[in-house]
Amino acid sequence: NAGVMQNPRHLVRRRGQEARLRCSPMKGHSHVYWYRQLPEEGLKFMVYLQKENIIDESGMPKERFSAEFPKEGPSILRIQQVVRGDSAAYFCASSSGGSDNQPQHFGDGTRLSIL
Amino acid sequence: KQEVTQIPAALSVPEGENLVLNCSFTDSAIYNLQWFRQDPGKGLTSLLLIQSSQREQTSGRLNASLDKSSGRSTLYIAASQPGDSATYLCAVNRLTGGGNKLTFGTGTQLKVEL
Numbered sequence: 001n002a003g004v005m006q007n008p009r010h011l012v013r014r015r016g017q018e019a020r021l022r023c024s025p026m027k028g029h030s031h032v033y034w035y036r037q038l039p040e041e042g043l044k045f046m047v048y049l050q051k052e053n054i055i056d057e058s059g060m061p062k063e064r065f066s067a068e069f070p071k072e073g074p075s076i077l078r079i080q081q082v083v084r085g086d087s088a089a090y091f092c093a094s095s096s097g098g099s100d101n102q103p104q105h106f107g108d109g110t111r112l113s114i115l
Numbered sequence: 116k117q118e119v120t121q122i123p124a125a126l127s128v129p130e131g132e133n134l135v136l137n138c139s140f141t142d143s144a145i146y147n148l149q150w151f152r153q154d155p156g157k158g159l160t161s162l163l164l165i166q167s168s169q170r171e172q173t174s175g176r177l178n179a180s181l182d183k184s185s186g187r188s189t190l191y192i193a194a195s196q197p198g199d200s201a202t203y204l205c206a207v208n209r210l211t212g213g214g215n216k217l218t219f220g221t222g223t224q225l226k227v228e229l
Binding site for chain 1: 149151158164206215216217219221
């Protein structure tokens with residue numbers, strides 16, 4: 001499967017724990033985007049990364065959330081000290097370039113539930 | 116701030132009917148507009164991407180049009196089938212630099228009945 005791979009598909013955490021969501025982009029893609037879909041809401045942009053660089057994090061909450069895309073390995077979205085309001089579906093997308101005419105390809109998402 | 120609206124929020128049609136989904140956006144300074152479908156519990160599947168310089172794109176039974184000046188796009192589905200049942204999302208890629216950042220509508224939930 002050469003598509004965008006996200007894991008885990010489902011993640012359950014208790015309040016105060018850490019959540020780590022992983023995303024492997026499509027083969028040949030070096031641009032990764034994270035989006036969040038809250039219940040009954042549309043997808044909202046969180047962060048855009050290239051290898052080893054954060055390009056745009058204007059959609060990231062100021063505290064507890066961080067993202068990285070190392071030279072080797074998947075992109076990681078990390079949420080520290082999770083709260084109930086973090087329960088959502090988190091989607092990763094990748095594209096082959098950062099130019100604005102490259103379509104984004106999405107993974108199946110990680111459904112995060114906070115107890 | 117770009118806002119994207121989709122009408123209707125939900126639609127139920129009998130199989131075989133042709134249908135139109137609507138998307139409107141407030142800021143016409145966009146690079147492109149993309150239509151996706153989302154199946155329950157799944158990610159997004161890209162259907163069509165229309166560049167800002169284009170008026171329409173076609174793929175099989177799907178045709179998407181774009182009128183940038185009026186801030187509107189439509190997705191036309193011909194001869195609908197039960198397998199078309201899904202949520203359809205439109206997203207615009209705005210002209211602000213900083214890369215390929217999509218702003219999504221809240222979707223139209225389509226059900227095609229036998």
